[in-house]
Amino acid sequence: xxxxxxxxxxxxxxxxxxxxxxxxxxxxxxxxxxxxxxxxxxxxxxxxxxxxxxxxxxxxxxxxxxxxxxxxxxxxxxxxxxxxxxxxxxxxxxxxxxxxxxxxxxxxxxxxxxxxxxxxxxxxxxxxxxxxxxxxxxxxxxxxxxxxxxxxxxxxxxxxxxxxxxxxxxxxxxxxxxxxxxxxxxxxxxxxxxxxxxxxxxxxxxxxxxxxxxxxxxxxxxxxxxxxxxxxxxxxxxxxxxxxxxxxxxxxxxxxx
Numbered sequence: 001x002x003x004x005x006x007x008x009x010x011x012x013x014x015x016x017x018x019x020x021x022x023x024x025x026x027x028x029x030x031x032x033x034x035x036x037x038x039x040x041x042x043x044x045x046x047x048x049x050x051x052x053x054x055x056x057x058x059x060x061x062x063x064x065x066x067x068x069x070x071x072x073x074x075x076x077x078x079x080x081x082x083x084x085x086x087x088x089x090x091x092x093x094x095x096x097x098x099x100x101x102x103x104x105x106x107x108x109x110x111x112x113x114x115x116x117x118x119x120x121x122x123x124x125x126x127x128x129x130x131x132x133x134x135x136x137x138x139x140x141x142x143x144x145x146x147x148x149x150x151x152x153x154x155x156x157x158x159x160x161x162x163x164x165x166x167x168x169x170x171x172x173x174x175x176x177x178x179x180x181x182x183x184x185x186x187x188x189x190x191x192x193x194x195x196x197x198x199x200x201x202x203x204x205x206x207x208x209x210x211x212x213x214x215x216x217x218x219x220x221x222x223x224x225x226x227x228x229x230x231x232x233x234x235x236x237x238x239x240x241x242x243x244x245x246x247x248x249x250x251x252x253x254x255x256x257x
Contacts, residue, residue, distance in 0.1 A: 009033045009159040010058030012079075013051045015043035020112075020253050021087025023079050024051040027096030027118075027231075028172055031058035033159035034095060038233045041242040045250065048087045052079035054101075056168075061141060061161040064168050069175035076101045080109055091115065091249050095233055096200070097172060100179040103211075107182045113189040113252045115245050117232045118198055121180065121207040123173050136166040148199045148229045150236035158234065183211065189219035191248040193232055193241055200230040221248065 010031035022042050024035040032051040039049040054075050056067035076092075083090055092114040094102035099119030106114050141163040147155045194201065194208045201207045212220060223244050228235035233242070 005059060006053070007031065007058050007159055009157075010053060012053045013039060013049075015039060015047075015049040016086065017043055017048040018046045019048075019088040020046075020249065021048040021050070021083045021090045022249065023076065023083050023090060023092050024049060025076055025079075025092070025094040025098030025101050026051070026054065026057070027094075027098050028168070029057065029061070029064065029164055030096075030158075030160040030231075033157070034231055034233055035093075035098075037238060038093070038242050038245060042246055042249070045246045047246075047249065048083065050079050050083045052076060057161075058159065061163055061165055064161075064165045065140070067168075067171070069171045069178070072097075072175070073101055073104060076105055077109070080105065080111075089253055091252075093117075093245060094119065096120065096230065097175065100175050103179040103186065104175070104182050106188055107185045111188055113191075113249065114186075115191045115193065115248060116211070117193040117241065117245075118195065118201050118230050119192070119207070119211065120176065120201045121210040122176055122205075123169070124205070133167070140166055142166055149231070150197075150227050150229060151234075151238075154234050154236075154238075158231070180214070183214035184216045186216045188217060189248075189252045190215060190217045190221070191245065192220070192222045193225070193244065194222065195225045195228040195230070195232055195235075195237075197226060197228065198230045198232075219252070 035051045055071040056064035089112045092102035095117045099116030225237045228237045
């Protein structure tokens with residue numbers, strides 16, 4: 001059996017810095033590339049940064065079919081322990097599904113805080129989700145279609161699968177259920193970043209409101225942006241998002257930019 005080959009640009013990354021460590025987690029069918037710009041910004045602010053690659057991601061889309069949400073969680077936990085060896089205080093930073101993984105791990109690992117961006121609370125109310133196994137027989141992979149980005153010049157740099165594995169939605173749904181159960185148990189400071197024009201996590205479905213309300217943290221903040229789609233870290237308002245994440249971590253850790 002051939003070993004998986006990582007897509008160019010999908011490699012995990014590490015930047016050595018100070019005692020504050022940031023563990024960056026990418027989203028569903030994506031790769032560490034979508035977190036790399038944010039990681040560089042945090043490193044320039046003096047933080048130690050590790051961007052992990054989740055199992056089944058950044059290789060070939062068929063690899064995702066064999067993975068479960070617990071595999072993705074284990075990858076982030078491994079990254080945590082690696083980062084723990086060089087950092088005293090760790091913040092979890094996740095985009096989309098990466099935010100769900102951060103929420104779950106915030107209840108079982110000693111972290112200083114977390115940042116979740118464009119993180120969904122639930123899957124859409126779609127009857128097809130109840131017959132995924134049947135649909136997968138005829139359509140094992142679902143093409144993503146045209147990109148819904150504000151900055152289309154940045155889109156070609158994206159390293160991600162061009163299709164979603166149908167059966168992987170079941171694992172995504174189970175991860176959402178686990179994250180929802182964890183929300184009241186979270187007590188660390190949290191920053192939620194969302195776009196009002198995110199086609200994947202639409203404002204009308206109340207994802208941010210549900211997570212914010214259930215979150216047990218005493219310190220919880222929200223940043224809304226307007227000129228970005230789902231990939232907040234790389235779309236038009238990426239610089240604003242990166243600065244907001246760095247500012248939050250610096251404030252919570254008592255550091256000055």
